[in-house]
Amino acid sequence: MAGVTNSVASHTANHVASGVPSSSRHRDYQASPATREAPWVRYTLLTIALGFFTLFLLMPLFAVFTEALRKGWGVYFAALVEPDALSAMRLTLLAAAIAVPLNLVFGVSAAWAIAKFEFRGKQFLITLIDLPFSVSPVVAGLIYVLVFGAQGWFGSWFGDHDIRIIFAVPGIVLATIFVTFPFIARELIPLMEAQGRDEEEAATVLGASGWQTFWRVTLPNVKWGLLYGVILCNARAMGEFGAVSVVSGHIRGLTNTLPLHVEILYNEYNFAAAFAVASLLALLALITLALKTYVEWRQTATLSPESREQAT
């Protein structure tokens, strides 16, 4: 996931750096005999890529919906409006609603600090931001159990004050925040670095305050990248399984998120219902994909030199 995010960001950054609109460059590449591949090479590559795509991405997606509807729409909707499923939806939405805004604030401030300022320990901070990507989600969950669990470092203090973190909603929210930590920052850092500090410096010279510069110069320049990060962050927050599974306690109706609810239903031989709930998550993925494509398109459009010239 990280690789994808980074490559997209650097890809858009390249357009800015080279100053060539992507479409015209694309045409040159195809037209030149030196860079054009023989038709059979092109078609073979296309067939392999599309075949792989169909087998590993489309078929599972198709299977989820087929299995979900195997016993008809009645069973499908019954599985979705069942109290435990509704409570899982509520919890998933709540966790995302807390984790995403917090990571938004964190991501923007971290990216801003890293891209626009020089300070000691900058590399260390970048490494820290990447930590949730490199740590297994299960380990992430166990960390919280070790810290906040009844036998953990702060467990007895929280126990004495009747505050529950692990095996309750706060633990799930914390775990979600942890695993979605890098998404927004990682999206913004390369983008902001590519844009450089020129515009901010100009704004400062013209008398803008720090906040004014941030709101009117920095933020508008990265808004599509930011939205892209938020969408990815949200998708992961709602889909997270490993870390949440460790801290959840699996109390149905209370601490089950949608992915955990799917597992429980599946383990109870309730396959139609499991796939019905899974189809919700698949639907979320499709919506995410559509939004992502739209945002990417807008991002490229905003960053291409023509539109920038029009804007100024």
Added chain:
Amino acid sequence: MLNNRLLLIASTTLMLAAPATRTSAAETTLLNVSYDVSRELYKDINPAFASYWKAKTGDSVTINQSHGGSSKQAGAVIAGLEADVITMNQSPDIDILVERGGLVAADWKKRLPYNAAPYTTTTVFLVRKGNPQGIKDWGDLTRPGLQVIVPNPKTSGNGRYTYLAAWGYALQKVGAGNTANGEKFAREFVTKLFANVPVLDGGGRGATTTFTQRGIGDVLVTFENEAALLAEEVGGGQFDVIYPSVSIEAAAPVAVVDKRGTRKAATAYLEFLFSPAAQDIIAKHHFRPRDPAVLKKYVSQFPPIKTFTVEDRLGGWKAVQQTHFADGGIYDQIIVR
């Protein structure tokens, strides 16, 4: 700037955590933390108890369920999962709550009838329809090339019983008088058996889905109730249950978690498990009930099988725990090999 932001995030997170403190509900809520394959049972027991409790006291009670590999579940309770009752499949998973944190009273076995175990089950084999591999007894499971599905004995009582049943079978094979040889033979026997296990799932239900849904393995070794559920109800006639010549009696112990303030309802819930009404539900779910009258009613469901217990053949749970399942114990040694 950044530091301030981080501080802000940290404090916001803590503030968010605060409202989640337990508010005393108008009605009692009990959390039953249980092992993996008891979910269907308690789904039926819970409403029965709720109506019994309502009729008796006029109070409503809601019972929440949490299921997983039994030792993993015990670990979660130790780490703070707020169980009111725990219903496990082996006593070590309750004993550990006595030892760590004093969550359960040391005399928990004496507080309820039958050593606080409302039902027993035993370890049997589930094979694919028609038994293509001709599996009849424990000895067949060590055949080279056979794939045996067993849940992980480290995290699941179900897997532990399988290991111990195989061990007990091997001891019996050598003969009671021959202790030294028995140990050696049992060790080789169990090593061969576990060498045939391609995947160790965390809990009994995970092992079942590996065998039935993913189609891995020639035989699933699991509890009688789980095997019967598969063979007779959800398996769609694709499986047969095989009873070995001898197996282990797996008593399912239950206990109240004392620390919680729900002692009265929690105790009543566990006592209810021994009542004829609950025993009937238990038998319907293919667990062997304690109540003689109920057992008689469902006798056709439970073919006679010779069983031994951990206490009478293997020297009790404490010894078993130390020699077999402690870190570096015999189980670890045979798995590493």
